[in-house]
Amino acid sequence: MSLFLISRSLHLGVRRSSVSLLLSNAFSTNSLRQTPPCSIMGALACEHSDLGRLGVAYANQTSSVTELDKMIPLGLVFNGEDDEKTLTIGASHGWIATLKEDGILRLQDDFNPVASDANPKRIPLPPLVTLPHCQTNIITNVSMSSSSPEDDEDCIVAVKFLGPQLSFCKPAAGQSKPEWTHIKIENPCFFSSSSRVMYSEKDNTFRIPGSGGHLIGSWDPCNPRDDPKLHKVEFQNLPKLPMVTRELMDSCFTSEHLVESRPTGETFLVKQYKKTAKNEEGVAILKTEFLMVFKLDDEGNAVYTQDMGDLVMFLSMSEPFCVTASSFPGPGMDANEIHIYDYDDMGVVYLDDIPFEFYSIGGPNRVPYQIPPQDIEN
Numbered sequence: 129m130s131l132f133l134i135s136r137s138l139h140l141g142v143r144r145s146s147v148s149l150l151l152s153n154a155f156s157t158n159s160l161r162q163t164p165p166c167s168i169m170g171a172l173a174c175e176h177s178d179l180g181r182l183g184v185a186y187a188n189q190t191s192s193v194t195e196l197d198k199m200i201p202l203g204l205v206f207n208g209e210d211d212e213k214t215l216t217i218g219a220s221h222g223w224i225a226t227l228k229e230d231g232i233l234r235l236q237d238d239f240n241p242v243a244s245d246a247n248p249k250r251i252p253l254p255p256l257v258t259l260p261h262c263q264t265n266i267i268t269n270v271s272m273s274s275s276s277p278e279d280d281e282d283c284i285v286a287v288k289f290l291g292p293q294l295s296f297c298k299p300a301a302g303q304s305k306p307e308w309t310h311i312k313i314e315n316p317c318f319f320s321s322s323s324r325v326m327y328s329e330k331d332n333t334f335r336i337p338g339s340g341g342h343l344i345g346s347w348d349p350c351n352p353r354d355d356p357k358l359h360k361v362e363f364q365n366l367p368k369l370p371m372v373t374r375e376l377m378d379s380c381f382t383s384e385h386l387v388e389s390r391p392t393g394e395t396f397l398v399k400q401y402k403k404t405a406k407n408e409e410g411v412a413i414l415k416t417e418f419l420m421v422f423k424l425d426d427e428g429n430a431v432y433t434q435d436m437g438d439l440v441m442f443l444s445m446s447e448p449f450c451v452t453a454s455s456f457p458g459p460g461m462d463a464n465e466i467h468i469y470d471y472d473d474m475g476v477v478y479l480d481d482i483p484f485e486f487y488s489i490g491g492p493n494r495v496p497y498q499i500p501p502q503d504i505e506n
Contacts, residue, residue, distance in 0.1 A: 162501035164188045164456045165442055165449075167469050168239050170495060171205050178202055184241055184499070187440070187467060188458025199245045200238040205495055218270030218287075219446035219497045220327075223277065225270040225287075231255055233287065235277050235299060239495075242502050251278055251299050253285065259312050262293035269324040271334060271447050273349060276300075284349045286334045288325040292318075296334075296352055311347075311354050318345055322383035326447055330393055333357075337384040341397055341422075341430070344386065361397065363422065365432040373418070377401050380417055389439055389450035395424040396436070396450075398443065398466070411492065413472035421466075421479060434479045436464050444469040444498040451501060470496045 165187040171180030172195050179199045186194060203214040204224070217233075218225045222240040227233055235251040237243040258264045268290055274283040277299040287295045292313045297306055313319070317338035325336050333346040336356075341363075345356035369377075380401035387396045401418040421441075422430035438452045440461055453463040461467075466477040471493055 161504040162455075163241050163499075163504060164458070164461075165440075165451055165467075165501055166194075166241060166499050167444070167467075167474070168495045168497045168499065169193045171200055171202055173202060174199075180205070182239070182241065186458075186460070187442070187498075188456045188461040190458075190460040196241055198241065198243075204236075204238055216495065216497075217267045219499070220270055220272040221275035221447070222499050222502050223272065223275070224497065225267075225285075227267075235285070239497060239499055240502055241499065242504055249278055253297050253299060254306055254308055256287075256295065257308060257310055259293050259310050262289065262291055262312060264289055264293065264295075266290040266321075268321055269445070269447065271325045271327045273327045273329075273332075273334075284327075284334075286325045286327070286347075286349075288323065288336065290319070290321055292316075294325065294334075294336075294347070294352070296347075296349060309352055311352050313345070313356070314354055315343070315345065315356075315358075317343055324385065326386045326388065328386075328388055328395070329390060330388060330395070335386055337386050337397060339384070340382070341384040341399060344397075359428050361424070361428055361430045363430045363432070367432060376403070377418055379403060381414060385443055385448055387441055387443070387448040387450060389436075389441075391450065391452050391455075392437070392439065394439075396441070397422045397424055397430050398441070398448075400443070400468075402472075407492075413492065415473050416468055416475070416477075419466065419477050419479075434464075436479060438463045440464075441466045442469075442498045442500070443467070444496050445471070446497045446499070449498075449500045456501070467498070469493065469498055 166184040169183040169185050173180040180202050182196045182198045182200050183193045204216050213229045215227045216224050217227055223235045223237055224239050233253045237249045256264045268288040271286045274280045277283045279300055281300045285297050294311050296309045299306055318336050320339050323336050325334050328335050336345045342361050344359040347356050380403045383400050385398040399420040402414040403417045404412055405415040407413050421433055423433050424430055438454050439450045440453050441450050453461055464479045468475055
């Protein structure tokens with residue numbers, strides 16, 4: 129059996145590479161050597177094995193899937209189809225979060241292209257507790273405050289569930305055992321599947337945009353409360369859009385993303401508009417039709433922009449992130465772009481395009497996770 133398990137609608141070349149070969153012409157220009165941002169494309173299944181070689185698409189390269197030497201469990205690609213019913217439910221800082229039939233949430237480094245497959249890291253967290261009038265079966269997303277959950281005692285994992293429950297845990301709790309802190313959010317604007325939690329390194333808080341993006345809730349990770357600090361958002365510099373565009377937006381499902389650019393310290397609010405469409409196989413999907421990007425200032429204003437400078441933004445089922453294009457030179461990535469990768473579509477938005485253009489490939493995509501740059505040990 130030799131089947132590359134990627135999105136069925138992607139027709140990309142597959143090439144074999146080790147990380148050391150990749151570094152010869154694609155690593156970052158920063159003082160720290162880092163892998164380029166990449167999208168997880170699947171795995172090349174090995175005969176008579178439940179393992180496969182990890183396949184990634186590096187953002188600064190074009191039209192190819194790089195098959196790494198790294199081996200991963202195929203259950204991480206075929207969600208829920210292995211013996212233990214493993215579900216990949218989120219990703220942050222290059223770690224993925226999984227759930228199995230035992231109900232234990234685990235942090236794993238299998239999708240990190242430079243992490244060891246001979247000694248993969250598995251960090252089990254305590255059993256989840258469902259608060260009254262809440263549910264913990266449907267998880268919206270996962271966020272982490274640092275990239276070292278195994279040894280950073282200050283690292284906090286946040287899990288947002290569909291509905292009012294938000295849960296926090298310190299995986300490396302020092303001498304004590306890790307414990308969950310569960311809160312029940314009171315404001316219903318944070319209940320929806322589009323209300324995703326993110327960690328703000330600048331403010332040292334976990335933040336969630338409310339439905340519509342008019343409110344942002346902030347939680348102190350050291351003292352989380354049911355009633356968060358609320359920030360009212362005032363939208364400014366709104367563009368004058370044609371009637372046909374406004375009608376299209378009104379017909380779409382809207383989701384909001386908070387994205388912090390750690391290279392520049394800026395925070396962006398992205399409004400993503402999706403509409404039902406059919407892919408090449410006739411399967412109904414939600415396809416991105418429009419994006420609006422706003423830069424948040426210290427006064428709570430969300431200022432519309434089509435210029436992110438040298439930044440490239442990555443939106444997927446992972447916690448979103450930004451990098452500077454000049455740090456990862458290559459033909460596949462330019463400044464002022466947004467790379468989108470989710471279950472239903474994959475493509476690039478060029479923000480300075482007028483009218484809006486989204487160059488995309490339709491889903492379904494099995495593992496729509498983007499991995500931020502990872503430090504490479506010498």
